[in-house]
Structure formats: C-alpha cells, structure tokens
Amino acid sequence: MNYFEQKYSSLLERGCSCDEASLEIIDAYLAGKPIRLKKQKKVNKDNLFWSSKVIWDFSTEVLSSNAFVLALSRYFAQGNTTNFDLLKYIAKNSPSSVGKGVRHSEVVLRPESDKWAEIKKLGETVPGSLTKLIKVCECFQLAHKQRLDLLAQCQKPFEKLSIFEVLSYSSLYAFQGFVEPELSLDREVISTTAKFIALTKIVEWKISTSEPVSFKLTEMKIAESLKVHLSPIIFPSNEDSVIPETLLFQFSELIQAQVELNEFLSRSVVPFCFDDEESYFLNGNQLERTILDNVVNQAWDLNGRKLNLLDGYWFYRGLNEFINSGMAEQQIGSKYYHQWNQTAYIKALGSALLLSEIYGVDKTVSTDNGMNVEVFQALLSLELMLAFYNKDYIEVFFREYENTGQWQGALSMLAMGGLLDTTNNEFQNRFPITWLNWKQKAKNIVGWTVSDVFPKGNLKAAEAILDFWSLDFKKWGSELQNSNRQKLPVLTERPIFKLGNYSVQLPWMMACQLTNVNAINNLRRFANSRPELKDETSRIEERLGESFRKRGFTVLDSYMPSSCDSINPGEIDLICKLDDFVLVIEVKSTYRRSSQREAIGYKNHALRKAGLQIKRKTDAVKHLLLTDNQFKSSLGIGESSHCTAIGWIADTCMEFDHEYFNDFLKVSVEELHIALNDDANLLMDMTELYGDDENDREADSLYQNGFSSESFVDVIENSKIWESLLENGTE
Incomplete structure (x- = not known):
C-alpha cells in the first residue's frame, strides 16, 4: 500500500467513516503530503495519489466535494502523471466535478498540453456536459490566440528599441493620457491601474527578450536616444519627427493590445475558471454568459473600499503621531515644498505604524x-x-x-x-x-x-x-x-x-x-528569504496578543499542547480568554494581492489549509477545557467553570474577509487591532480626510454598554467596524 492507502486504512481503524477517511486523504494530498525527509528519495506525489486504489471506492458525495474538485484541478494542472481509466470512472459518476476541475486548473489556456489532449479524449469517451465544456474552452482558446497574435504584431516595432527607449515612449504616452484620455479597443477609458499592469507586462516582455548589452546605459546612448525619440516631440523643429510620432502611436496600439489581453484574462477567463456563479455557453458560434450571482465581484469591490478606509486610518494615526511629536510646528524643507513634505512625513509615519503593528x-x-x-x-x-x-x-x-x-x-x-x-x-x-x-x-x-x-x-x-x-x-x-x-x-x-x-x-x-x-x-x-522574516512573523502574533492583554484578556501565545484524543493540533498561535469566552486564533501573514486570480489561489491553498488547522486547534482547546484543569488554571478558569471556545483565522490580508473556511471565520489582523483599540472612528476615505479642515473625528465607541468578550465577539462576527460600508449597500 502507498502512503494514501495506508492513511485511509489507518483512519478506518480509528473509527472514521469511509467518507471522512476519503476527505482526510484528499486534504493530505492538497497539503503536499507525504512530506519527504532529507535522506528519502523524491516522490511523485501526484502519481502516488492518483494511483491509489481507494479513489475507486469514493462515494458520489466525496467525488462531488469541493476538496475533490481541487484535487482534480491539480490533476489537470500537472503533466507528470495520468490515470485515464480512473478519470473515465469519475466522469461517469460525477461529471460536474470533472467539469469544475477542468475549469479550475486553467488548462483552457494550455491547448498544446498533454492534459488538454486527455480532456478531449475523455469528452469523446464520456460524452455529455464535458463535450459542451470542451467547445466553450475551444472558443476561449481561439479568442486567446487572437489576442496573443495581436499583441505580438504590436510588439514588432519595439523589438529593436532599447529598454530605455521603450520606457521613454511609455512616459510620453502617460503624459498625453493625462489630458487626452486613452481608450481601449472596447472604447473604454484605460485606467491608471490598467496602464500600470500593461506597462509591467510590456517591460517584462522587453527585458526577458533583451541581450545583456541592452542593460548597459551610457551618456552617449542616452543622448542618441533623446535626439531620435524624445526631442522631436518635446522640442518640435523643422527636423523630421515622423519616426517618434509613429512609434508613439504604435505604443498606444501596443498598450491597447496588452490591455485587451489583460482584460480578457481578468474579466472573462478568470470568471470562467473560478466563478461557479457564472455560466458560459455557445449561442451558435457566439460565446455568451449568464451571471447567477455577482457576489464574487461585490466582495472584491467591498474589500477595495475597506482598504481605502484603512489607508485613511493609518494616515490619521500618522497625523496624530506627527502632531504629538511637535513636527507640526516645524518647517520641513523649503517653504516651496513644506506642505508636500509635511504630507509625505505623515504618510511615512502612518505606513511605519502599519508595518510595525500589523506586519511585525x-x-x-x-x-x-x-x-x-x-x-x-x-x-x-x-x-x-x-x-x-x-x-x-x-x-x-x-x-x-x-x-x-x-x-x-x-x-x-x-x-x-x-x-x-x-x-x-x-x-x-x-x-x-x-x-x-x-x-x-x-x-x-x-x-x-x-x-x-x-x-x-x-x-x-x-x-x-x-x-x-x-x-x-x-x-x-x-x-x-x-x-x-x-x-x-x-x-x-x-x-x-x-x-x-x-x-x-x-x-x-x-x-x-x-x-x-x-x-x-x-x-x-x-524578499521572503530575509533572515528577519521569522522574527517578524512572531512579532505579528506577539503584538496582536498584547492588544488582547490590554483589553483584559488572559493570553497564551505559541502554545504547544500535547496530542490529545487522537488530535495533533500543532502550535496554537494565540489563545485569549476573557469572561466566558476562549478565542483560539490562527495567525496568517502574507502580502497585498492585486488580482482576483492571485486571491483565488491564496483562498484555495493557504486559507483552506488554515481552515483545517484552526479546526484541529479549536477542537484541541475544547478537549483541554473539558479534561485539563492545569490548562484551565493557566487561563484563569476555575475547575467548575465552563467557557465557550471560538476559533478564528486572523490574516494580514483582506482577501475573502469575513468568509468562513471549514466553518471558521476569517478576519483581518487590522480589524482585530482596531476593534480592540476601539478606534474605528478613524476609518475614513482619504478624500474625506483632506476635506475635513479640523481633522477632528467624533469618537463613537463600538461598545456602548462597555467592553466585554461577548460584545467584542459580536463586533467582529457582525462586521460592526464596517457598518458604514454595509449600510450603504456595498455588500
């Protein structure tokens, strides 16, 4: 028996049902197990899992589960193992899972891959809904190829230009766009964000295809470049300016082509791959879609609004720091730059507080x-x-x-x-x-x-x-x-x-x-290999724990319980007790994502894993509260007292804020700090702050009847620090 078969058998011996054991080994596969020890040979984990005989015994419920759909998406995303007979069996018993797995794997963008050939063969062998999906995918593939071809055509005029010259045209294009809005191929105004993304992709293309000599810049090269490309446009004269004017026009076409590809991927391909509330179908030769629920985009937009308010919060915190330091009475730099320098100083103070308090x-x-x-x-x-x-x-x-x-x-x-x-x-x-x-x-x-x-x-x-x-x-x-x-x-x-x-x-x-x-x-x-990263991660937990202590909670941090009742929870980041509540918190530290595709990947891997972790840890704490008086004593709980244990995932990012993973709430570390500090009144849009001459915020408390663990849990679980957003109907 291989690793997964042994694990399945062991779980059955411990009293798990077949479905429970099946889901456990799927979770193990998704978590990257088995973990290879240093002296062991490298194992093909995909082959190990998909060759496991127990999969043939999975119930229809397990085959239809979200976990198995993710496993299928991993199968279609990799190219080093195949089990076509098993795939046929799954397609006959749960065709919708296979369809979702195909979509979630993004194999639609890899028509030349062996896995796409396997999917087409499967569609011929097990006709039905998969056949329709393949036809929809082929329409996406054609549309993708058309956009790639257009982009390649628009790149040609810039193949022989230097990186410096490509950057020069990007800047000319941007300044022109400040006063003459640039339009996409769909005749929509191209946003600054879209320009940023497009320019990043264009420069990535240029740099990845450039010879090493292209990275050497000299005064002579700069002068020659300015003479040919910039000067004729900035300082018009009798000299011929056809070349730079033509290239500037062609650069606008290049941006349009790159934006068209980017928008196609983000607005069409990503929803097709990951949003089960959107359905794509063929109407003749025309690809159309129906939106059952726009909840994904609404949640993404809401998180964007939350981030805007948080920017205002940290600016206001920086402003208070600035005033308290006495800097407000000093001139910073020359009078000409003073106001700008003041704002820069305040924003830097706010950002420093954010990095220290939230990111350690x-x-x-x-x-x-x-x-x-x-x-x-x-x-x-x-x-x-x-x-x-x-x-x-x-x-x-x-x-x-x-x-x-x-x-x-x-x-x-x-x-x-x-x-x-x-x-x-x-x-x-x-x-x-x-x-x-x-x-x-x-x-x-x-x-x-x-x-x-x-x-x-x-x-x-x-x-x-x-x-x-x-x-x-x-x-x-x-x-x-x-x-x-x-x-x-x-x-x-x-x-x-x-x-x-x-x-x-x-x-x-x-x-x-x-x-x-x-x-x-x-x-x-x-820079995630920096030597200080581990200490920063520890400080995130420590500073959150300190905020709980200031509110009267008894806090155990980095608590390592012994394995109990077949539960092996591992280290518990924070256990916080006040009144009759014990909060079990799994802290995740990450970065800001700019695309839904990135965020979905984070959801399906890190947050899903966090949901499994917090369940084990919360179950362990519940067990200890029932069986271990010494543990209860360390939290200040009497032997005869009873407390309610609640598990939360606390994350430094806002993606999928206030969603549930394995039935456990995911909330941001910032929200916990703000709720504990009771300064949600500082949340504001930056435009609101600049329009407030007195910069005075009314300090309405989140806890009208005083702070308690029950009121705190209510504030968090009912999103009360975001009430202004929710009341405006943005969720």
Whole structure:
C-alpha cells in the first residue's frame, strides 16, 4: 500500500467513516503530503495519489466535494502523471466535478498540453456536459490566440528599441493620457491601474527578450536616444519627427493590445475558471454568459473600499503621531515644498505604524544585496520622491497645459523650465523620463537620511534606501527567464530602475505610488528569504496578543499542547480568554494581492489549509477545557467553570474577509487591532480626510454598554467596524 492507502486504512481503524477517511486523504494530498525527509528519495506525489486504489471506492458525495474538485484541478494542472481509466470512472459518476476541475486548473489556456489532449479524449469517451465544456474552452482558446497574435504584431516595432527607449515612449504616452484620455479597443477609458499592469507586462516582455548589452546605459546612448525619440516631440523643429510620432502611436496600439489581453484574462477567463456563479455557453458560434450571482465581484469591490478606509486610518494615526511629536510646528524643507513634505512625513509615519503593528517589521530590514535600511527613512524617502514628482512635474505639466492647450507644448515648457533652472549650478532634469548616475542619485538623497546620529545624513543609508526601492533590470531579466514570476518584484512596486550604472525613473509612475503597499509586498512577497522574516512573523502574533492583554484578556501565545484524543493540533498561535469566552486564533501573514486570480489561489491553498488547522486547534482547546484543569488554571478558569471556545483565522490580508473556511471565520489582523483599540472612528476615505479642515473625528465607541468578550465577539462576527460600508449597500 502507498502512503494514501495506508492513511485511509489507518483512519478506518480509528473509527472514521469511509467518507471522512476519503476527505482526510484528499486534504493530505492538497497539503503536499507525504512530506519527504532529507535522506528519502523524491516522490511523485501526484502519481502516488492518483494511483491509489481507494479513489475507486469514493462515494458520489466525496467525488462531488469541493476538496475533490481541487484535487482534480491539480490533476489537470500537472503533466507528470495520468490515470485515464480512473478519470473515465469519475466522469461517469460525477461529471460536474470533472467539469469544475477542468475549469479550475486553467488548462483552457494550455491547448498544446498533454492534459488538454486527455480532456478531449475523455469528452469523446464520456460524452455529455464535458463535450459542451470542451467547445466553450475551444472558443476561449481561439479568442486567446487572437489576442496573443495581436499583441505580438504590436510588439514588432519595439523589438529593436532599447529598454530605455521603450520606457521613454511609455512616459510620453502617460503624459498625453493625462489630458487626452486613452481608450481601449472596447472604447473604454484605460485606467491608471490598467496602464500600470500593461506597462509591467510590456517591460517584462522587453527585458526577458533583451541581450545583456541592452542593460548597459551610457551618456552617449542616452543622448542618441533623446535626439531620435524624445526631442522631436518635446522640442518640435523643422527636423523630421515622423519616426517618434509613429512609434508613439504604435505604443498606444501596443498598450491597447496588452490591455485587451489583460482584460480578457481578468474579466472573462478568470470568471470562467473560478466563478461557479457564472455560466458560459455557445449561442451558435457566439460565446455568451449568464451571471447567477455577482457576489464574487461585490466582495472584491467591498474589500477595495475597506482598504481605502484603512489607508485613511493609518494616515490619521500618522497625523496624530506627527502632531504629538511637535513636527507640526516645524518647517520641513523649503517653504516651496513644506506642505508636500509635511504630507509625505505623515504618510511615512502612518505606513511605519502599519508595518510595525500589523506586519511585525522592526526598525531596520535587510535589502536584496544584504544592506540594512532604516524602515522609516525608506518610507519617507519614497514619499518625498512622490511629493517631488507631483510638485515639480505633474503640477507644472497641468499648469503649462492650461497655458498652451497642447500636451506636447506643456511637456516642452516643463523640460525647458528644468534647463533654465540652474539651482546648485546644475540644470534640472524635467524630461518625461529621468536618469542619473547611481552614485550621484545616492548623494542627492543623503539629506533625507539626517538623524540625531547623522546630523548631516549618511551616504551608506542613502545607498541602502535606493537598494530597497530599486529594480535591477539585468538581474530581473535573468530571473524572469528562470523563475516563477509570482515570486518576483513588480515593476510598479520598485519604481527606481537600475540600468547599468544609472538610476532611471518615470515621473508619471512615481507620482502614483502607494508606498505602504509597495513596502508590504517588497518585504512579504519578494524578499521572503530575509533572515528577519521569522522574527517578524512572531512579532505579528506577539503584538496582536498584547492588544488582547490590554483589553483584559488572559493570553497564551505559541502554545504547544500535547496530542490529545487522537488530535495533533500543532502550535496554537494565540489563545485569549476573557469572561466566558476562549478565542483560539490562527495567525496568517502574507502580502497585498492585486488580482482576483492571485486571491483565488491564496483562498484555495493557504486559507483552506488554515481552515483545517484552526479546526484541529479549536477542537484541541475544547478537549483541554473539558479534561485539563492545569490548562484551565493557566487561563484563569476555575475547575467548575465552563467557557465557550471560538476559533478564528486572523490574516494580514483582506482577501475573502469575513468568509468562513471549514466553518471558521476569517478576519483581518487590522480589524482585530482596531476593534480592540476601539478606534474605528478613524476609518475614513482619504478624500474625506483632506476635506475635513479640523481633522477632528467624533469618537463613537463600538461598545456602548462597555467592553466585554461577548460584545467584542459580536463586533467582529457582525462586521460592526464596517457598518458604514454595509449600510450603504456595498455588500
């Protein structure tokens, strides 16, 4: 017997029903078991599971379960094992599960794969609903190919251009779009977010197909590029400008093609693959869909609104910190930049509080190159850059556009203003793309590293800040070719580009940065091999536990119970007791996801696993409350007292907020802190905050009759900190 067959047999011997044992081994497969020990040979886990004889005995209920659908999706996603006879059996007994498994695997986008050939063969062998699904998939595949072909055609004019030149045209395109909204192929205005995503994909394509020499930038190459591509548009003359004008038009077509592909994937393919409330069918040769319930998009939109309110919350927390520190009475920088610098400082303070309280980040972190960077200085530096590009580029561009009525004329005046400004005896670069020698860039921001320890700033600190926010294109290009792209930095989240010995930035992109999101994702998603990561994860739990203690809870953290009554729960992150409630909390730490596809993957793996974990841990605590007086005593519970144990999943991300996994509530760590602090009144939209002259928030308590464990549980389980959103009908 193999691992799964042995586990199944063992579960039956322990008294589990056949269905319970079946679901247990499916969960084990989805959890990546069996886990290989160091000295053991590598095992093909897919082959091990799908060759297990017990699957033939699964009941129809098990074959129709969500867990088995996920297992099927994994079968169709991999290519190293096959069991066609078993697949035929499953298709006959639960055709809907096979259909869902096909969709969830995203094999629709891999028509050349062996698994797609297997699916087509299955459709011929077991005709019915699968045949219809295959025809729908083939329509998607044709539409996908058409969009890929269009994109490849639009890429051709830029194949021989340098990376610097592609970035230059992206910036020209962006400035033009500020005043002349760019339209997609569907004649919809292309949003800034859509432009960010499209540009990221275009640059990824360009970098992954470039020769190593392309990553070397020199003054001569920059001058030659400006002469041919930028100057004829920014400084029109009698010289021929046909080439750059044509390329700019072609770049707009490239963006349209990339947006068309991206929107097709996000608006059509992702719902088809993952949203069971949407049904696709063929009406003749036309692919159509019916939406049974729009709950998925509504939940995604609601989470977006929650994040907007949380941005306001942390800004307000930063503002309070700013005022209490006495900084509000001081001028920051010159009078010209003072207001922008003030806002930058407040936002950096708020982001630092977020990183510390919610993500457990210490005062310093290490960069990709092993340098140590002060977190607040890094946050402040990016906020100051954002302020600089908004003040000296975007504001000036719009002002000049009002005077000239032409976007090219406005860019010309912007660039000329920089050439005429000889501050510090140097011309100021006000081109739509900026570049500077890397060492000089570091020297330029030394002033932002001033502290009590370094009253004149510190060059090493400045270099560390650049390293933290930079994307080395040469290194990135190599990684794009060899790595899982989901684990790599995103262009827009590391907005200082390193090309050879030069720092390159796009003013329009710098003006739109979300510093807190960039920091979270750079630390939790891409730099997840940092030595301090484990300590940060521990601090997330510790700081949440401390918030519970401040409210009078007795808290056990990182509690390791002995195995009890066949339950092996593992370490329990937090056990919090107050009054008659014992809260069992499984803490998950992750990053901010920007797409529904990413979020669904997280739901189907990490959150699903968390649901299984919190059940084991809650069951273990319930057992201990019934049998272990010493455990009860450690929580301050008398021998004859009885408490209600409740399990929650506490996550640093907002995806699938207030949904249930294995019947256990998933809630954000931020919400728990806010509910414990009773400062939900600080949640606000940023536009609301800027419109409030007094910045005074009425402190309405969440606990009108006083704080208790019962009222706290009620606040969390009934989403009371989000009442304003829910009352407005956004859920």
